[in-house]
Amino acid sequence: AQSVTQPDIHITVSEGASLELRCNYSYGATPYLFWYVQSPGQGLQLLLKYFSGDTLVQGIKGFEAEFKRSQSSFNLRKPSVHWSDAAEYFCAVSRAGAGSYQLTFGKGTKLSVIP
Amino acid sequence: GAGVSQSPSNKVTEKGKDVELRCDPISGHTALYWYRQSLGQGLEFLIYFQGNSAPDKSGLPSDRFSAERTGGSVSTLTIQRTQQEDSAVYLCASSPRTGATADTQYFGPGTRLTVL
Numbered sequence: 001a002q003s004v005t006q007p008d009i010h011i012t013v014s015e016g017a018s019l020e021l022r023c024n025y026s027y028g029a030t031p032y033l034f035w036y037v038q039s040p041g042q043g044l045q046l047l048l049k050y051f052s053g054d055t056l057v058q059g060i061k062g063f064e065a066e067f068k069r070s071q072s073s074f075n076l077r078k079p080s081v082h083w084s085d086a087a088e089y090f091c092a093v094s095r096a097g098a099g100s101y102q103l104t105f106g107k108g109t110k111l112s113v114i115p
Numbered sequence: 116g117a118g119v120s121q122s123p124s125n126k127v128t129e130k131g132k133d134v135e136l137r138c139d140p141i142s143g144h145t146a147l148y149w150y151r152q153s154l155g156q157g158l159e160f161l162i163y164f165q166g167n168s169a170p171d172k173s174g175l176p177s178d179r180f181s182a183e184r185t186g187g188s189v190s191t192l193t194i195q196r197t198q199q200e201d202s203a204v205y206l207c208a209s210s211p212r213t214g215a216t217a218d219t220q221y222f223g224p225g226t227r228l229t230v231l
Contacts, residue, residue: 043118043206
């Protein structure tokens with residue numbers, strides 16, 4: 001079974017600083033990979049996803065993520081954080097092909113932004 | 116257009132009571148999912164509906180949990196004889212196609228269930 005680890009429970013950055021949120025997965029083959037964001041009282045919103053091809057994926061709101069097979073990682077980055085980015089971020093995986101609808105989520109990283 | 120809606124937004128119940136949680140997916144979406152978000156377990160997959168196919172119930176934690184989807188649209192998640200460990204936010208999502216290639220899942224705002 002696949003699993004996802006987000007090592008950082010809570011990260012605080014200053015507005016304008018760069019951001020990297022870590023995600024490591026465990027799966028026997030190359031999975032599908034996702035990053036979601038959850039703002040307080042809101043549902044999850046997809047930031048970006050990786051299925052295959054170019055390992056650097058661009059998403060919404062200026063986010064990008066890089067798939068590194070050798071490290072089993074899919075870290076989320078943003079060059080300059082805005083106060084509105086404060087939220088909880090979830091990395092998720094699913095198997096490729098049949099059964100790909102079943103997402104397995106990490107425990108999340110809460111991002112706080114200092115003005 | 117309208118997103119996924121869920122009702123109620125908050126539900127407080129007493130231990131042992133039954134509860135029903137409702138999900139209205141995005142119009143035209145054929146796939147519907149339920150997840151549970153709790154402090155201890157994080158986000159967990161519960162059940163998946165796709166069209167008229169038999170649902171994937173592999174994530175339901177016990178036989179007290181059941182779900183149905185009427186007319187391929189609205190879904191109801193029912194929890195019988197609620198326990199305190201059922202307290203969580205229940206999230207519903209929908210996606211437009213079969214899910215065979217991991218469609219984007221669009222999530223609702225969730226129902227926060229508190230069992231006293």
